Amino acid sequence: MPVNMKKLIVIVPMPGTFLLDVAGPVDVFTAVDSILNEAGALPGEGYEVILASPLNTKKIVTKSRAELSCNVKVDAINKPIDTLIIAGFPMAMLETSPRFIQWLHDTYPKVRRIGSVCVGTYALAEAGILEGKHATTHWQYSQDFQQRYPGIKVDTNPFYTRDGNVYSSAGVASGIDLSLALVEEDYGRDVALQAARKLVLYLRRTGYQSQFSSLLQVHTLENSIAGKLHPWMIRHLQEDLRVEHLAEQSNMSLRNFNRVFIKETGMTPAKFVEKLRVEVARKYLEDSDLSMEQIAEKCGLGGLVSMRRTFMRHMMVSPSDYRRTFRTSLQTV
């Protein structure tokens, strides 16, 4: 893929889809692109987002009867696809559009990654892309899905799952969570966070996945010093986690520890510890009634002022604001 080309995000809206299935990912990627541009993007940085119709017509009628006008029909796409996302999928389409399924099957090997929103997961399954892999779909359909495709491991809890370069998300609004995760993978947490702020979203809603630290990729979890240290750090958050001690714990010299750690995680040890502390603090703010002092204590974030400063630096909101908005948004749902 040419280096100086923006990543092409192709979103396929299935007829009868919820608008949000489509609009969520579209707006996330679009917002990120403009954020990157405002920040002075390098050539090739950012996203080009297009809608591609799976039918013979460019017009797609959504469930609400609102009409989407696609940029192109899928088989007319002539540029390399970075990310392909299938959104929505009324069940009737399964039998009626073998051509699209075939196209999906043929196109999958040529894309960097592929994802689905909601029942779009059926399309991936039908194209044989998910065989033996983990996947998610809308909770109402997960039982049916499992029966229909016994070779696919269906997770019902998370908002989205990833297995290799295949992603699937649970339904409708979770397409947004998926998209933010993809952005985070590409451009890091800060950019994803900015996009979430711009769209007034939370970067990561609480699903069961959030029990894990998002700081490490799955493959980093084993066979790396960062991965081995990670659980230990979580257990000792309230203690002195100076880099010196981390190096000691890993039986390495300070110098080398630093070097290796950066290579593995892409960030320096101290930054990592700080992010970890903030992340755990967020969790306490979200799902506990512990006082600020108690949270600061548990996370090793020093005292109140110190926690506030550090938290602000990462989240761009104060801990109390974060807790408040989080709580009130939960109540209105």
Add this chain to the structure above:
DNA sequence: CATATAAGCCGCCACG
């Protein structure tokens, strides 16, 4: 708010 002190980071070079 300024200024002192500690911690973190990293280039450079050396060793096996």
Add this chain to the structure above:
DNA sequence: AGCGTGGCGGCTTATA
């Protein structure tokens, strides 16, 4: 040479 490693010194950054 080509690598993983580690010590030193100085620059940057956060905090009291």
